[in-house]
Amino acid sequence: MNTMTDVRQVQVPHTYFQKAKTEYADWRWAMIREFLQNAYDAQAANIDFLLAANEAGRIELHVSDDGTGMDRDTLENVLLCMGGSRKLAGSIGGFGYAKAILFFAHHRYSICTRNLLVEGSGGEYRLTEESTTVSGTRMTVELADDSSLLDAWRERIKGYVAACFMEFATGRPVAITLDGVVLPQNNDGLYDFAVKTSLGDLWYDEQQEASRSAFVVTVAGLPMLIEALYSSTNQSALSGGLELDAGSAALTANRDGFTSAMRDQFSKIVGELVQNQSAVRxxxxxxxxxxxxxxxxxxxxxxxxxxxxxxxxxxxxxxxxxxxxxxxxxxxxxxxxxxxxxxxxxxxxxxxxxxxxxxxxxxxxxxxxxxxxxxxxxxxxxxxxxxxxxxxxxxxxxxxxxxxxxxxxxxxxxxxxxxxxxxxxxxxxxxxxxxxxxxxxxxxxxxxxxxxxxxxxxxxxxxxxxxxxxxxxxxxxxxxxxxxxxxxxxxxxxxxxxxxxxxxxxxxxxxxxxxxxxxxxxxxxxxxxxxx
Structure with missing residues (x-):
């Protein structure tokens, strides 16, 4: 039985949400990252993704976890407030910038946590206190993508999770499933080389006769972005990962790239490694x-x-x-x-x-x-x-x-x-x-x-x-x-x-x-x- 209903308006112009996706190099990658980060920071041990096509022919993305869930204040003033963030020390997230691509930029969304239900579309949402209580958090987002992209979404989620190693980085395991199937992670990955840099631990394999070096940049084992560099010669390229010592502070506000100073530092580090790879080897x-x-x-x-x-x-x-x-x-x-x-x-x-x-x-x-x-x-x-x-x-x-x-x-x-x-x-x-x-x-x-x-x-x-x-x-x-x-x-x-x-x-x-x-x-x- 419903006891109270409130209608709230997010105080951000609707045009903002239309352009939010374009502010990311890959908004789908960023969306997966933000869902996983929020669940992991909520102490979830299990995170489940489910993809389905609805009657309108659009893809629905369902994400559920067994974390601590959220109270009313957290929902209104953190999750549904642009820029709001109250992450504890040691959390992966920190800027609260990604709400637009998580919810507001899509056709509709719903969030169910504890005894609270949020249903919204664009800049407007309805918050209801329910008589029943759920464990963790359950979210559904109706995307603008049509059902022809279902397989592409599945591969995108699998690829992202394959680069995760939160258990190795923090000691806390998390099981991530897609459509009921447990996805493999990178906690036992092997690399030929590992070096300590001014930005953090960096590991990689050498790619012979290639010019594109690519690194998955991570914070506490969660991938933030992929940074690629090109060398002028094809003598070798490097492929691996970088765990940032400075965490999200080394990244832009949307965590989609390095700050300019960090990017220059990263480019110098990788350039020197490529140049001196024989000595490293x-x-x-x-x-x-x-x-x-x-x-x-x-x-x-x-x-x-x-x-x-x-x-x-x-x-x-x-x-x-x-x-x-x-x-x-x-x-x-x-x-x-x-x-x-x-x-x-x-x-x-x-x-x-x-x-x-x-x-x-x-x-x-x-x-x-x-x-x-x-x-x-x-x-x-x-x-x-x-x-x-x-x-x-x-x-x-x-x-x-x-x-x-x-x-x-x-x-x-x-x-x-x-x-x-x-x-x-x-x-x-x-x-x-x-x-x-x-x-x-x-x-x-x-x-x-x-x-x-x-x-x-x-x-x-x-x-x-x-x-x-x-x-x-x-x-x-x-x-x-x-x-x-x-x-x-x-x-x-x-x-x-x-x-x-x-x-x-x-x-x-x-x-x-x-x-x-x-x-x-x-x-x-x-x-x-x-x-x-």
Missing amino acids: YGKALDLSINFDDFSAIPGSSSSSGPDTSSESSLPPSAPLLLMCPNTAKPDAVAGYAAALRRITHERYPANFHLKVDSLAVRRSANSQAYITAPLLVAEMNKQRTAKLAHSWRAAISTILCCDWSLKNGAAFYDQQGQLIDDWESNGADVSGSQTCFRGRRVDVGFCFIANAEGLCSTPTIDGSPHRIFINPLLLTAETRYRHGDLLDLAFHELAHLWEQHHGEAFCAIEGKLRQSVRRWLSDRELLARLT
Whole structure:
């Protein structure tokens, strides 16, 4: 039985509601976001969407939740008041700007919460106190979209919910259903890279040969918007998410975009990541070092370029490879690799050889998986062609660094007695058994088992640490027989990074000088002979 009826008029011009949808890049995305945000902030554990076509041929969107519901004051002065918001600390929302696209811009709407019923159309609504009480909140909106868009709406809701991870972000789970079916969320998603930025935690996968980077920007795990950036080159793009430390304060009033200052900051962050992705990729991989000999120190250098291995140089050729890893690596993270590498004989690989194993240090680190597992690693390292490739790679690196241009621009070689080789006429340009250095640091070689990386050139980050030039045997030996020309192309490219980190005109010029200098010194036949 009805006890009281009030008619209220929202004090906003009707023309405002007509244009409200155009103030969003995607008003349907924003509408889904606002319904979920309001329910989640009301402590709902279950949120249900239902789509149906009514007799007029228009779509009706029904949203219900089991949250705390609303009293009369909240309905009138918060939900149905433009700009009204009384969100508690820790809530996802905050501006109260989206009422137009939730209710006022549509044909009609109804809200049922506790013992209150609101029925409205445009700027006018009727509020009634009912004799019965409901739990949570139930809302129905009759959209201007006709029934032909039902499937498009379903896909839009599924896509939005798939990007949500409120349980991971806040620890509070919420089940979201569509037409009675539970929708999957992103609480267990895996990403190849995760970095801490000035805006918040950012995670992503790398997209090769693409120019459009896209990030889902979230607050407490709820997607706010998708921000896309385009790079001038197609070397790579990034796809992932950003959780804002500043919450909605970093966004415009309708939460449809960054404030201008935040957008500039975001563009700079992503631009630098794209530009330096090879360094990021390198830094996330597990670093293993094997087979050290007594060339660990560079003569004349004030610091050691490697670990103290004086007791290791006397190892017999049949001794197992020695495994070393950085102090930051957890023992259980390398135990499998250590056991696997012990089955590889010492004599098969060059001295001071390194491995980079792609352990996906991701947002959900507990679910990380390696790009190559320990059993696959030992199987690959035990292949005869892989061991031959290691020696060919070292020969290619040493030979190119021995060219005239390289020797005049930072490269140097030391013999087995630790003496600098400067009489190349007597030496005959024979660098076998010598130690290669660049600007006072040892140059080592190794394999990288990193997805989508054919090769890598490391930049030392601590005093005395060596330069490391990597090649990916999984990609180079994908065919039955690899070509030495492919190996040389990679060697020229990665060595050019010793002088220039970023790709560009300066990098191309250095690579060209290396190739020209080697060509003037060795014929193609002589060069290939050195690799075998």
